[in-house]
Amino acid sequence: MNGADILCETLLANGIDTCFANPGTSEMHFVAALDRQPRMRCVLGLFEGVVTGAADGYARMADKPAATLLHLGPGLANGLANLHNARRARTPMVNVVGDHATGHLIHDAPLTSDIDSLARPMSHWVGRAETAETVGARCEQAIVAARAGAGGISTLILHADAAWTETPFVKPVPVARPELAGPDAALTGQAAAALRSGRATTILVSGLALREAQLDLLDRIAQKTGARLLAQQANGRMQRGAGRVALDRVPYVIDQALACFSATEHLILIGAKAPVGFFAYPGKPGSMLPETCDVIELASPDHDLTAAIAALADAVGAAPKARLAARHRPDLPTGKLTPDAIAIALAGAMPDDAIICDESITSGRDFFRSTYGAAPHDFLQLTGGAIGCGIPLATGAAVACPDRKVIGLQADGSGMYTVQGLWTQARERLDVLTILFANRRYQILHGELLNVGAGPAGENARRMLDLEDPTLDWVQLARSMGVEAARADTAEGFRDLLHSALARKGPFLIEAVI
Amino acid sequence: MNGADILCETLLANGIDTCFANPGTSEMHFVAALDRQPRMRCVLGLFEGVVTGAADGYARMADKPAATLLHLGPGLANGLANLHNARRARTPMVNVVGDHATGHLIHDAPLTSDIDSLARPMSHWVGRAETAETVGARCEQAIVAARAGAGGISTLILHADAAWTETPFVKPVPVARPELAGPDAALTGQAAAALRSGRATTILVSGLALREAQLDLLDRIAQKTGARLLAQQANGRMQRGAGRVALDRVPYVIDQALACFSATEHLILIGAKAPVGFFAYPGKPGSMLPETCDVIELASPDHDLTAAIAALADAVGAAPKARLAARHRPDLPTGKLTPDAIAIALAGAMPDDAIICDESITSGRDFFRSTYGAAPHDFLQLTGGAIGCGIPLATGAAVACPDRKVIGLQADGSGMYTVQGLWTQARERLDVLTILFANRRYQILHGELLNVGAGPAGENARRMLDLEDPTLDWVQLARSMGVEAARADTAEGFRDLLHSALARKGPFLIEAVI
Known part of the structure; x- marks a missing residue:
């Protein structure tokens, strides 16, 4: 066996059986190894941003x-932007970059570059496999780092x-999973005291705290103590919809975020970061919290x-039953x-158990508030x-x-x-x-x-901010890559298309002209 | 004026009047500054790889x-791959990256990352403008670095x-252009001696040596001395075609490259690097030169x-007239x-003076040898x-x-x-x-x-190396972005399409099914 085979076997021995890929000549021996090992599912992306973003979506689910x-x-450089997103989501991932x-x-040689310098900003762990003998051990280190804590980019x-x-080949055995740090009694006590203080307290959560069972318990804590439960502005994955706890997020717009916390006296963080401005604005603060707000990081x-949530529930004596969102079907516009x-x-x-991947930016801000009572979804x-x-x-x-x-x-x-x-959606017949x-x-x-006070956009600004002249034809664009598509520009037309699209399996795109 | 205005004015004062862009919130004050300054031409790319690649093409021409x-x-990360290419081409470029x-x-905040670490591998110069007062000076440093030597990425x-x-605004004045190092008499003497030695000598050139006038003189040197004149495997820009010196390049395929230099005793480098393998292969050398080959870097x-070329021509007494390629129109297949x-x-x-941008990889290898006698082109x-x-x-x-x-x-x-x-080609009505x-x-x-000995591709390898299932429809793809397109799958059909496409102005795509 060569080093490439050992890498493949080490990944498989640790349950990593899906490889999103766009290889080149320097990776050809690894491609050959993957070709010899049908247990590894190889998914081609026609650009590395697709590869890393798909690996992110895969691991989140x-x-x-x-x-x-x-x-x-x-x-690697082409994949860095989506590694950046994955790093922020604390998604576990093992990147193999050929050199x-x-x-x-x-x-x-022409393709030589400083890969370490490129990798470090978007990785929790960077290492090199320089010999066939060390490939297995290096791969195990990468896997350990990817699974450490909430998850990491290796x-x-x-x-x-x-x-x-x-x-020589030594059959790899699964590496031990790193243990997570358990509840801290002192912090639990502090958080419980804040919750019992009668002062305005917010519990800000993210990560695994946003799964159904954890949210259930968190709502029981909030119910008992009168605290406000809130999710980070952006989260890797959140379980929500009818039959689950309805949870708001920190607003994106800075003035709304500042208002959201203006009365907060205690902030308890569970897997979340203290809220800051997404960008800086002249004359506005970077932290969204009042200066007097007391912050307790119950669990990083x-x-x-x-x-940590269970310990806190014990400490405050959580309410017996969470308040769950009722199914709500709004009137169609x-x-x-x-x-x-x-x-x-x-x-x-x-449908039930849909997975919503939201990159709708401004256009999707209505979705969240309209779907507390939708069918349960991620x-x-x-x-x-x-x-x-x-x-x-x-x-992914x-x-x-x-x-x-x-x-x-x-x-x-x-x-x-x-x-x-x-x-890739067409190639893999993805739903x-x-x-x-x-x-x-x-x-x-x-x-x-407008916010920066530049007034309405002139010629140069419009040419940088508008996607017209020419208009993109997304129906043709999708079809050119093998994805069926159709266009809607009325509410009725959209609803009809949506129903037919949801009734079929496989990739489909609706260009919603808004 | 604010720092953004000063940046814009400093660029313009130094003749930089074209900005390829994809801005975001943190760059909005610079967008507003560009909006106030119509002398700057702003060209939007819908992805940063387009932005940096276009800036490369622009500067090369x-x-x-x-x-x-x-x-x-x-x-920046999204633009790095094409910065890598531009760096290898020694293209001058001034990147403005918001932070x-x-x-x-x-x-x-979510978009924070180590920009310096990302920038350094693909940049010759990296700097930060941290205050409005220093923006102008920092921009001037960036311009000086971009123009230094053959050109650099700032x-x-x-x-x-x-x-x-x-x-306060102080009207910027153009910064001085860095001087290039002139000919080295000792190296000129060494190179002349090698050329007169009667032993197999190759002059390997790149960069500005590949412009018409310089090639003319180089051929006169080669003619006089019996040396072989050769261009690097890949070059930023080369002037060729009928009425110009016909020049071969170092082959890409490693065995051909090794054969190309197997008899070379002296190698004279003029703006070129000594030839190395594009990739490493088991059991094959990294350098394409025989161990006994003597290398003289006449000019980096x-x-x-x-x-440097003029000095060498003087030293050897160049032939009076270069050998130029005759116009050749091959029979159409x-x-x-x-x-x-x-x-x-x-x-x-x-047509005369066409600009050929070659990223045809394997499919375009025939182009070069068929066009020594085509109309002159870059x-x-x-x-x-x-x-x-x-x-x-x-x-670009x-x-x-x-x-x-x-x-x-x-x-x-x-x-x-x-x-x-x-x-962007459609938006800007580019020809x-x-x-x-x-x-x-x-x-x-x-x-x-096949080279790595893995035999023909199996299921996993084919899924990573083939672009079928589904086939891309490039005609639809181009049209979806506003570029007219048509498909050809016979030589006659291609010829007809080519003639009609060349007769019109504006962007057009021919999908040549081969």
Whole structure:
């Protein structure tokens, strides 16, 4: 066996059996190894942003890492934006990035670059496999790092000669899973005291705290103590809908976020970060909290959130039963197609256990508030602000959950970033419905341009913020990559298309002209 | 004026009047500044790989840098692969990358990342403008670095508060151009001695040595001394065709490259690097030169190549007249459409002064040898091996040279990487004809898989190396972004399409099914 085979076997021994890939020459021995090992499912992305974004979506739903296969520094670079999002979501992932044979680096061949420098900002762990003998151990380190705490991005740089060299094979055994830190009694006591203080207290949560069972217990704590329960602005995955706890998120818009916390005296963090402005604005603070607000980090993202919540529930004596959202089917709107009309139609029509991948930016803000009482669903967000995450995220989630309907809420501007992901949806026959919000502009930036006091956009600004002249034809675009598609520009037309699209299996795109 | 205005004025004062852009919120004050300054031409790319690749193509043809505008770390990351190619081409470029306001970094907001670490591998110069007062000086440093030597990638990180803060305006004056190092008499003497030695000598050239006048003189040196004149395997820009010196390049395939130099006793480098393997292969050397070959670097890429060539011509007493390629119109083939048939059709039909942007990978290897006697043209290549350069390169070249026909030779696999560039061609009404070689596979990797001895591709390898199931419909894909397109699958059909496409202005794509 060569180093590439050992890498493949080590991944499989640890339950990593899906590899999102776009390989090149320096990875050809690993491709050959994957070819010899049919247990590994290889999913091609026609651009590396698709590869890493799909690995993110996969792991958020499978609760285990996928591998990626990337071609040297530039291939990694193309995948970095979605690694950034995955890092912010604390998604576990094992990237395999090919590099030249160790002896070839001195020649500074055209594709040579400083892969470590590129990898580090978006990785929790970076390592190199320089010999066939060390590939197995390095891969195990990468897996341990990917599974540590809430999850991490591991980037393993695989030299071509480490891959191609023959070495004795020792069958890999699964590596031990790192233990999560348990509840801290002192912090639990502090949080319980804050909750009992009678002062305005918010429990801010993210990560695994956003799963159904944990939210149930959190609501029972909030109910008992009168605290407010809130989720981070952006979260990797949240379980919501009818029969589950209805939870608000911190608003994105800075003035709304400041107002949201203006009366908060105690903030208890469970797997969440203290809220800050997504961007800085002249004359506005970076922290969304009043200066007097007391912050207790009950459990960092790397702690055992479930145990921390259970300990807190014990300490405060949680209410016996959570308050759960009732099923609500809003009246369908008619007439002009608006983001709100789309949200309401979805609220009524989404099937049970749908997976919503939201990169709708401004156009999707109506969705969240319209779907507290929709059929229960998982809600996956753009976590790092690096646009181009939506189509890949939906692709990976559908690979992880072939029996669930995936619905992508996709803005047109960000959709163009990784539009190649539609082809992978067609190739893999994935059950993804993409709702493409065609407002034909970077709408969020028009708002921000007004915010900076520049007045309405002139010629240069419009040319940078508008997606018109020419208009993108998303129906043709999707079909060119093998995804069936249709266009709607009225509420009635959208509703009809939505129903027929949800009734079929396989990828489909609705261009919603709003 | 604020820092953003000063940045804009400093760029303009130095002749940088074209900005390829994809901005975000943190760059909104710079967008507002560009909006106030109509002398700056802003060209939107719907993905940052388009932005940086277009800036590369622009500078290769304009012989001066463009600016780019990129959104924080992820925006830069998306543009890195084409920065890698530009760095290898020694293209001058000034990247402006927004960052959060200086005081906001401590909050680790979602889009925060280590921009310096990302920028460094693909930049010759990285700096930060942290205050409005220093924006002008920092921008000047970036411009100096971009123009140093053969050209460099400058990455200026612009903090939002440096952009938005008001500061007194001092009208910028153009910064001095760095002087290039002149000829070295000792090296000139050594090179002349090698050329007179009677032993097998190759002059290997790149950079500005590949312009018409310099090649003319180089051929006169070669003619006089019996030396072989050769260009690097990949070059940023090369002037060729009828009436110019016919020049071969170092072959890409390693065994051919080794054979090409097996008899070489002296190698004289003028703006070129000593040839190395594009990749490493088991049992094959990294250097393409025999161990006994003597290498004289007459002029590094950062030297004044024109002066170095003139000094060498003087030293050896160059022949009076260069040997120039005659106009040659090959017979048009018929029947099945092949890469060779496409090359021959192009050789006959290309208009004078066309700009060829070649990212055709395996499919375009026939083009070069078929077009020594074609109408004179500039030939731009993928210089760093990071695929996804072709469509953006053609886009930028067309912005720089609106009166010349740009012809992109584009492989399908790499074309998908930055396919969004077609939209910019439509938006800017650029005169670009894209010849899309649809072989529907990563053909080069099929060859490499055979090379590693893995035998023919099995299920997993085919799923990673083939672009079928589904087939991409490039005609629909182009039209969806506003670019007219048609398909050809016979030599006759291609020839007819080519003639009608060349007769019109504006972007067009021919899907050549080969």
